[in-house]
Amino acid sequence: MANSSDFLSPRGRYYGKVKPENLVFNANLQEFAQRISFICNLETAGKLSPEEAYQQIKDLWKELKRSKKSLGIGTEPFQSGEEGV
Numbered sequence: 001m002a003n004s005s006d007f008l009s010p011r012g013r014y015y016g017k018v019k020p021e022n023l024v025f026n027a028n029l030q031e032f033a034q035r036i037s038f039i040c041n042l043e044t045a046g047k048l049s050p051e052e053a054y055q056q057i058k059d060l061w062k063e064l065k066r067s068k069k070s071l072g073i074g075t076e077p078f079q080s081g082e083e084g085v
Helices: 004-008 020-044 050-071
Strands: none
Touching: 020 050
């Protein structure tokens, strides 16, 4: 591997519909998964209490939800055919 960050935080290739917001959300989702893994490992090793781990995961989840909402992922504004409603 070229550097240690590639080893510690590998990024998977994106195969979905290529749109800028999808690519950004995919990067955010991969970072979320990596950080969740670290938190779980720290809790398992006794370095974090279950309550601390839960709170950190809850905060990360809220951050991911905000990202999804701000990027407009999952919204189809003209899906129903009712424009301007």
